[in-house]
Amino acid sequence: MRQLRSTVGAVLVFLLAFLLVSTLTAGCRRSGSGDEADLVDSIRSGGRExxxxxxxxxxxDEGAGNSLVLAFHGHGGQGENQERLSGMEAVSDANGFLIAYPDGIDRGWNDGRGINEGIDDVGFARDLVEKLSAEYGVDPKRVYATGISNGGFMSFRLACDAPDVFAAVAPVAALMSVPLVESNRSTTPVSLLLMNGTGDPLVPWEGGQIGGALGDRGEGISTQASIEYWVALDGCATTPQAARLPDMDPGDGTTVTQYVYPGGRDSTEVVLCEVTGGGHTWPGGYQYMRESIIGRTSRDLEASEYIWEFFRDHPRD
Known part of the structure; x- marks a missing residue:
C-alpha cells in the first residue's frame, strides 16, 4: 500500500508540475527577439491545421543558403515549452540559423510507439520544412531535427521515414523504439547524435519499458543498441573515439563521456553523449521537475550549443 501511495503521489506531483510549467509558459510566445519577431503560425497538413x-x-539573410532546425517537445508539452527548456533561440541568434518549434496534436507525437496513431506527423514535418524552405531560403542539405523524450523518439522516426529531408538528427532522452526497429526499411545514411542519461527513470539506459511510474509508453532497445543500429546503417567505424568531457560542475552529480563513430557513408557520423548520473533532462537546460521524478540535469554540457555544432558539421553530402 505504501508503494502504491508513493507511485500515485509521484504521478500527482508530475501532473501538478506539468500544469505549473504550462501555465508559466502559456504567455511566453514572445513578440520579438533581437531584430526579428518570433512567429506563431500554422500550416494545413494531413487535413488538419x-x-x-x-x-x-x-x-x-534569406539568400545565404541557411540551416533549419526543427525542435520537437516532449509528451504533454508544446513548442513553446521546448523553446524555454532548451534556450536554443540564443544559439540561433549567435549562429544565424532558423529554428521551428512544432506543436503536436494533443501535446504528443506519433513517433511509432502507438502514441497519436493516425496522426501523420512525418507528413507535417515534411510540409513544414517545405514551407519554411520556400519562404526563408533554406539550404536543403542543412535541415535537421532534435527533441526530448517523445520529441527525441520523433527525431529517430524522421531519420528512418524522412532521410531525404533531414541530414542529421539529435534525440535527447530517447531510444530507438522496438516498433521502429522492426518497421524501418530505410538504408539511407543520416548523421545521428544521441544524448542520454544513465539515471533516466522514464527512458531507461538499458532499454525495456518506457514511462516508469507514468505508465507504459512502449518499449525501446538500449542506448548502446540504438547507437549500434545507426553505426551499422550508416557504415561507421565500430570502435568509437572516446573522450571524457570536462566536469564543469562537480556538484551536479553528473559527468559526460563522448563516443564518436566516424567514417560513415556519405560523410555521416554517429555520436553518443553518455551523461553518467543524468536524468530525463536537457543538459544545460533548467530542472523542469523535481529530481525525484525526472532525475538530474547535467551542467557539464550545453546541449543546445553541442547539438548545433554537430548539425553545422554534418550537412548532407
Whole structure:
C-alpha cells in the first residue's frame, strides 16, 4: 500500500508540475527577439491545421543558403515549452540559423510507439520544412531535427521515414523504439547524435519499458543498441573515439563521456553523449521537475550549443 501511495503521489506531483510549467509558459510566445519577431503560425497538413513557433535570428539573410532546425517537445508539452527548456533561440541568434518549434496534436507525437496513431506527423514535418524552405531560403542539405523524450523518439522516426529531408538528427532522452526497429526499411545514411542519461527513470539506459511510474509508453532497445543500429546503417567505424568531457560542475552529480563513430557513408557520423548520473533532462537546460521524478540535469554540457555544432558539421553530402 505504501508503494502504491508513493507511485500515485509521484504521478500527482508530475501532473501538478506539468500544469505549473504550462501555465508559466502559456504567455511566453514572445513578440520579438533581437531584430526579428518570433512567429506563431500554422500550416494545413494531413487535413488538419498544424501550428508552430518560428524563431528568426537578427539579420537573417534569406539568400545565404541557411540551416533549419526543427525542435520537437516532449509528451504533454508544446513548442513553446521546448523553446524555454532548451534556450536554443540564443544559439540561433549567435549562429544565424532558423529554428521551428512544432506543436503536436494533443501535446504528443506519433513517433511509432502507438502514441497519436493516425496522426501523420512525418507528413507535417515534411510540409513544414517545405514551407519554411520556400519562404526563408533554406539550404536543403542543412535541415535537421532534435527533441526530448517523445520529441527525441520523433527525431529517430524522421531519420528512418524522412532521410531525404533531414541530414542529421539529435534525440535527447530517447531510444530507438522496438516498433521502429522492426518497421524501418530505410538504408539511407543520416548523421545521428544521441544524448542520454544513465539515471533516466522514464527512458531507461538499458532499454525495456518506457514511462516508469507514468505508465507504459512502449518499449525501446538500449542506448548502446540504438547507437549500434545507426553505426551499422550508416557504415561507421565500430570502435568509437572516446573522450571524457570536462566536469564543469562537480556538484551536479553528473559527468559526460563522448563516443564518436566516424567514417560513415556519405560523410555521416554517429555520436553518443553518455551523461553518467543524468536524468530525463536537457543538459544545460533548467530542472523542469523535481529530481525525484525526472532525475538530474547535467551542467557539464550545453546541449543546445553541442547539438548545433554537430548539425553545422554534418550537412548532407
Amino acid at each position: 498544424r501550428t508552430y513557433v518560428l524563431h528568426v535570428p537578427p539579420g537573417y
